[in-house]
Amino acid sequence: MFLLRVMLPDRPGSLGAVATALGHAQADIHAVEIVERGAGYAVDDFMLTLPTHGRPDALFSACAGVPGVEVMWVSSYPDNWSLMGDTDVLEEMTTDPERAEEILLRAAPAAFHSTWALVTDRAGIVQASTPLAPAGLVLREAVFGSLRTPHVAVLPAGWAEGWGEHAVAVAPFRGSLNAIVLGRPGPEFRRSELVRLRHLAMLSDLRLPTP
Secondary structure (H helix, E strand, C coil): CEEEEEEEECCCCHHHHHHHHHHHCCCEEEEEEEEEEECCEEEEEEEEECCCCCCCHHHHHHHHCCCCCEEEEEEECCCCCCCCCHHHHHHHHHHCHHHHHHHHHHHHHHHHCCCEEEEEECCCEEEEECCCCCCCCECCHHHHCCCCCCEEEEECCCCCCCCCCEEEEEEECCCCCEEEEEEECCCCCCHHHHHHHHHHHHHHHCCCCCC
């Protein structure tokens, strides 16, 4: 499974042209998600697979033939990656509000196309993490930035022993002293993704009304 992120002109036919070009490269598209829209442009994520002997550079070549399209990132993802929208996550959180932080942690890699996620307290001590998160990590503010304010950052290679450059997004939970941190080797998190993460983290303190 691959994640392909592209920036394309926000006009009718652009998305179809990219999908057609990827089809000619023998890519099998499993899902397309709009990440962000701006003045005259859109950022879209394609989740796709290639034939056994297919090469990721074929995706670059395919998109290069579509006017106005820029490939921002392509990377491999676990085969068991699945789609989960914000509404799906929020529904689970509101159904079981006592476990809202745990639910968001578990759902975040699929909902935000990240490799790993973790929950940390304000001192940087990890409280829980997904399987692919770095082990034995203490989040230092000098590296990750403040755990009290939502933000994105790019960590240089070596930020954790044996780990290369990573993009991260941080959002504090409401109603607790914890924060959620998402990480992936790329692409950088967009502002729209941070807004979504902050929104879900703030809703983690929801309580169902008493009948």
